[in-house]
Amino acid sequence: MTTKKLTTSAMIASIAEEGQATIPAPFGHALVELAKNHDDIVGMSADLAAYTDLHIFSREYPERFYQMGMAEQLLMSAAAGMAREGATPFVTTYAVFAARRAYDFICMAIAEEKLNVKIICALPGLTTGYGPSHQATEDIAIFRGMPNMTIIDPCDAIDIQQAVPAIYEHAGPVYMRLLRGKVPVILDRFPDYKFEVGKAKLLVDGHQALIISTGLMTMRAIQARDLLEKEGISVAVLHSPTIKPLDEETICQEAKKRNCLVITAENHTVIGGLGEAVASTLMRNGIHRPFRQVGLPDEFLDAGALPTLHDRYEISARSLASNIASWIKP
Structure with missing residues (x-):
């Protein structure tokens, strides 16, 4: 029996098993569908829209998308301001950047005020091979200690699709870990399953x-x-x-x-x-x-x-x- 040779190292980033069904960019497409009937939804990212599937939203609603550059603290502060004015920001970045770089800004500007900001973060845990600088292995521990913060960790593309409208309806800040790109499907085996916060x-x-x-x-x-x-x-x-x-x-x-x-x-x-x-x-x-x-x-x-x-x-x-x-x- 021969083992398939790995020709790359950290670039191998898929969590799907060989032959497993996947859905491309479930978060981006679900947000676009939700935004059709909710004008308050805006998308915001810190130079990572293409890597958090928010580019799907930005193409459909360019006038409702805000590219904040590589400045996560500014991103969170701006999202808080948007929420104060009645918008519902869906904010994306990598989990390490939200948890480590922007913690105080999320805490003081968003969580303390119970603002309706949805923080959606890619590369949670061990979903990248790029080492500790990108592996958010402690993000849940960090955010569990933050009052008013709801924490969501979906298991597959179906879970993500159902979670997007659910967290929109949920009042207050949400931190959701994001599986991005071609996301595996497993919950199709359980047709009665329904995500609920x-x-x-x-x-x-x-x-x-x-x-x-x-x-x-x-x-x-x-x-x-x-x-x-x-x-x-x-x-x-x-x-x-x-x-x-x-x-x-x-x-x-x-x-x-x-x-x-x-x-x-x-x-x-x-x-x-x-x-x-x-x-x-x-x-x-x-x-x-x-x-x-x-x-x-x-x-x-x-x-x-x-x-x-x-x-x-x-x-x-x-x-x-x-x-x-x-x-x-x-």
């Missing part, structure tokens, strides 16, 4: 383990579940696209129903993200279950090709399935 949804039932996942790790959890099913291992998958406010009621309900291993899976450092949020929720509610975290390590990550990195840091479907099997059958 603040709600977790059980996608697959099972009794030997409960995976509580968010973002692209929900896609990995479903893929891992398929692999485990072939080994006779039954795993449930609970998708939590909203990190804050966390759907504590559903999480506790599903954990109580199963006296089994609880696993959290996230494309984020294990420090301060979904895993710690779920663990504290279970403890505060007196629910004691064996518990494991799947996430990125508390360190600056390597550069390289995403398939290699996802295996190295054990967030690929294959790694997830292998670890779960070892935890259930030691």
